[in-house]
Amino acid sequence: MSAAVISKTAQPGSTLGARDVQAVVEQVCPARDYRGKRVLLIVPDGTRTAPIGLLFKTLHAEIGSVTRAFDVLIALGTHPPMSEQAICERLEISSDDRSAQYANVNVFNHQWDNADALKEIGVIAEEEISELSHGLFSMPIQVKINRRLFEYDQVIIVGPVFPHEVVGFSGGNKYLFPGVSGPEVLNFFHWLGAVITNPMIIGHKWTPVRRVVDRAAGMVPISKLCFCLIVDHGELAGLFVGSPEAAWSEASELSRQYHITYKDKPFRAILSCAPHMYDELWVAGKCMYKLEPVLADGGELIIYAPHLKEISVTHGKLIEEIGYHCRDYFLKQWDRFKDYPWGVLAHSTHVHGIGTYENGVEKARARVTLATQLSPDLCRKINFGYRNPDEIRPEDFANREDEGVLLVPKAGEMLFRLSDSPDWAKGTG
Numbered sequence: 001m002s003a004a005v006i007s008k009t010a011q012p013g014s015t016l017g018a019r020d021v022q023a024v025v026e027q028v029c030p031a032r033d034y035r036g037k038r039v040l041l042i043v044p045d046g047t048r049t050a051p052i053g054l055l056f057k058t059l060h061a062e063i064g065s066v067t068r069a070f071d072v073l074i075a076l077g078t079h080p081p082m083s084e085q086a087i088c089e090r091l092e093i094s095s096d097d098r099s100a101q102y103a104n105v106n107v108f109n110h111q112w113d114n115a116d117a118l119k120e121i122g123v124i125a126e127e128e129i130s131e132l133s134h135g136l137f138s139m140p141i142q143v144k145i146n147r148r149l150f151e152y153d154q155v156i157i158v159g160p161v162f163p164h165e166v167v168g169f170s171g172g173n174k175y176l177f178p179g180v181s182g183p184e185v186l187n188f189f190h191w192l193g194a195v196i197t198n199p200m201i202i203g204h205k206w207t208p209v210r211r212v213v214d215r216a217a218g219m220v221p222i223s224k225l226c227f228c229l230i231v232d233h234g235e236l237a238g239l240f241v242g243s244p245e246a247a248w249s250e251a252s253e254l255s256r257q258y259h260i261t262y263k264d265k266p267f268r269a270i271l272s273c274a275p276h277m278y279d280e281l282w283v284a285g286k287c288m289y290k291l292e293p294v295l296a297d298g299g300e301l302i303i304y305a306p307h308l309k310e311i312s313v314t315h316g317k318l319i320e321e322i323g324y325h326c327r328d329y330f331l332k333q334w335d336r337f338k339d340y341p342w343g344v345l346a347h348s349t350h351v352h353g354i355g356t357y358e359n360g361v362e363k364a365r366a367r368v369t370l371a372t373q374l375s376p377d378l379c380r381k382i383n384f385g386y387r388n389p390d391e392i393r394p395e396d397f398a399n400r401e402d403e404g405v406l407l408v409p410k411a412g413e414m415l416f417r418l419s420d421s422p423d424w425a426k427g428t429g
């Protein structure tokens with residue numbers, strides 16, 4: 001296909017259906033162009049709301065019978081691997097379908113921490129990192145990616161675009177870095193985003209982090225096609241197909257319209273309800289990221305997730321060591337923390353939120369409280385408040401916005417922003 005983006009958007013009040021998706025797939029991926037090719041589909045794990053199965057099945061129906069290979073790689077980043085059942089749920093197929101109609105489709109979990117599963121493709125030089133980060137960092141960064149990509153002729157990325165705390169808007173090349181990348185770029189750009197801070201990044205388009213991600217992806221010498229999905233309440237509202245950069249650029253503009261809610265005043269209390277797809281605090285932290293811009297100074301945000309039992313299967317022990325703190329807590333004690341994985345430090349600051357650290361005293365701008373299965377002692381240890389989830393009734397927080405109380409029944413994907421944001425929440429992208 002040409003460099004132009006092929007797009008289809010739903011009319012207001014409606015959504016795109018299977019026939020709409022089929023028409024786009026037939027246009028951009030005609031079977032005749034894929035005969036004998038090896039195709040790798042890269043998709044997100046179950047922590048992103050999107051009709052991934054619809055795209056998977058439509059693409060497979062169009063080209064699966066003519067390709068030499070049609071496989072799937074789960075863009076986990078550092079998330080835990082998906083089980084066979086979870087993979088079937090992500091692809092919206094049954095186990096019987098998996099063993100019959102899709103028996104020839106290999107599905108792989110990304111392994112970010114397995115050196116043998118990665119391939120180094122170059123280095124972003126110190127001077128270039130300085131330029132990309134607007135002078136915040138000056139250091140060379142190794143670029144590694146899942147070596148399976150090099151077994152295929154074509155990579156097809158399929159994933160949604162939402163406001164994102166680290167990169168501004170998710171999607172596009174982010175499914176390569178950190179989706180299927182090694183730890184070096186992953187740790188670097190997460191900390192870069194943390195140093196800039198979540199409110200200054202989230203919902204802003206051309207961030208330094210996005211430029212690092214796109215630069216790394218430009219080093220991947222494989223043909224790439226990207227399907228960027230705009231999702232509204234689980235349904236497909238827009239589909240943009242082209243290069244990862246171009247498709248993402250157009251999709252992020254529509255994401256602004258669908259995924260940002262503006263409020264006139266900040267809230268002193270927010271009950272941010274985590275959906276079940278956030279089964280660790282590592283991902284349920286999105287319930288803070290997306291709402292920090294409307295949390296009042298001195299206010300309390302409660303992450304309400306009665307189902308949540310883990311901080312993080314992958315990173316939990318490290319997080320217990322360092323706790324959750326503001327950015328300056330780490331920057332002003334850098335010799336103490338510089339050898340921890342920077343992605344873990346970034347997660348810590350993102351969930352904690354804006355604060356200060358002066359003369360050995362940390363002061364949070366606002367409070368975060370956990371209403372989960374994590375014990376009171378563990379919440380205190382990691383520097384958060386605790387509430388018993390059994391004693392919380394979400395309906396008690398409903399319809400009280402005039403009182404400064406906000407209920408968000410499904411938090412984590414919709415960004416809330418003030419109509420007139422304070423300086424600490426104004427980005428430039």
